Amino acid sequence: MKKKQKIAFIGAGSMAEAIIAGMLQQQLFTPEQIIVTNRSNRQRLQELHETYGVQVTHNKQEALQHADLILLAIKPKDVTEGVKEIAPFVNTSQLVISVLAGVSTDTLLQLFNKSMAIVRVMPNTSAAIGKSATAIALGEYATDIHRDLVQELFETVGLVVLVEEAEIHAVTGLSGSGPAYVYYLVEAMEKAATEIGLDKDVAKDLILQTIIGAAEMLKSSTKHPATLRKEVTSPGGTTEAGIKVLENYNYQEAMISCIKQATKRSEQMGEQLKEHVLNQK
Numbered sequence: 633m634k635k636k637q638k639i640a641f642i643g644a645g646s647m648a649e650a651i652i653a654g655m656l657q658q659q660l661f662t663p664e665q666i667i668v669t670n671r672s673n674r675q676r677l678q679e680l681h682e683t684y685g686v687q688v689t690h691n692k693q694e695a696l697q698h699a700d701l702i703l704l705a706i707k708p709k710d711v712t713e714g715v716k717e718i719a720p721f722v723n724t725s726q727l728v729i730s731v732l733a734g735v736s737t738d739t740l741l742q743l744f745n746k747s748m749a750i751v752r753v754m755p756n757t758s759a760a761i762g763k764s765a766t767a768i769a770l771g772e773y774a775t776d777i778h779r780d781l782v783q784e785l786f787e788t789v790g791l792v793v794l795v796e797e798a799e800i801h802a803v804t805g806l807s808g809s810g811p812a813y814v815y816y817l818v819e820a821m822e823k824a825a826t827e828i829g830l831d832k833d834v835a836k837d838l839i840l841q842t843i844i845g846a847a848e849m850l851k852s853s854t855k856h857p858a859t860l861r862k863e864v865t866s867p868g869g870t871t872e873a874g875i876k877v878l879e880n881y882n883y884q885e886a887m888i889s890c891i892k893q894a895t896k897r898s899e900q901m902g903e904q905l906k907e908h909v910l911n912q913k
């Protein structure tokens with residue numbers, strides 16, 4: 633990252649904070665190089681300023697005038713209004729980085745109405761602790777230099793892979809939403825622990841270590857997940873009895889449908905917005 637590059641965050645929610653935390657931790661930027669704006673929540677901006685020392689402003693022009701990079705971190709439903717507000721203050725020498733689920737770079741180009749270089753990114757909230765699984769895809773005017781820059785930026789918050797833009801919907805269904813699937817599993821394990829009479833705190837520690845241990849086994853072992861599962865499953869034993877119940881509930885089919893549905897929702901959100909933008913023209 634060039635020493636004096638400045639980055640403006642449009643949106644100050646959980647994704648923006650996760651990325652800011654990672655960038656500062658890795659010293660890719662200093663707080664003075666980061667400016668953050670949002671729609672109306674002044675207390676939130678003050679909180680980010682106090683926690684990270686970053687610059688904050690309610691004035692969009694002020695946020696953008698010295699920015700080399702513009703990181704769009706607003707909700708997809710707010711993008712039409714959000715981009716229209718900033719479009720007068722952006723120029724084609726700036727790079728737009730969008731983390732918006734579903735929203736294509738073509739739709740963003742229509743909204744900006746300028747030949748902006750745009751890189752679409754799909755991280756996840758584990759960025760907050762430097763463990764995001766992030767995919768990046770290039771829009772029409774984005775170059776390899778932009779790709780390298782965004783890759784460097786998101787490597788501060790975890791793993792980065794380059795994909796075609798058409799694949800970003802699938803990435804969103806798989807790893808963008810992915811942490812929620814794991815949290816949902818943990819919620820169920822915690823409920824079960826209570827029902828089988830375990831102390832809440834003891835159960836919490838055991839569940840956490842079980843998840844971390846299994847994740848690290850998956851990472852360090854060359855074995856297929858099914859093989860690792862079979863190694864836990866003694867014939868006629870406890871795991872077999874438990875897994876049979878999951879099979880009866882079609883657990884794997886449920887997970888597959890879940891990921892497909894999340895992917896489909898990303899596609900739908902993109903289509904709806906595209907239509908909305910076209911109808912406004």
Ligand SMILES: NC(=O)C1=CN([C@@H]2O[C@H](COP(=O)(O)OP(=O)(O)OC[C@H]3O[C@@H](n4cnc5c(N)ncnc54)[C@H](OP(=O)(O)O)[C@@H]3O)[C@@H](O)[C@H]2O)C=CC1
Binds near residue numbers: 642644733757
């Ligand atoms: N959360 C997640 O797990 C992931 C989210 N994403 C994507 O990241 C984006 C942000 O999500 P998240 O951080 O969770 O959302 P949040 O709801 O936490 O934050 C949204 C932010 O956008 C601001 N905002 C809304 N409208 C405008 C506007 N017109 N101008 C400037 N700022 C505006 C809000 O400001 P105010 O509070 O003042 O209204 C708020 O700071 C979404 O597009 C989502 O698809 C991508 C990957 C994972």
Ligand SMILES: O=C(O)[C@@H]1CCC=N1
Binds near residue numbers: 733804808809
């Ligand atoms: O639920 C959502 O729409 C966003 C995108 C990926 C994770 N959260």
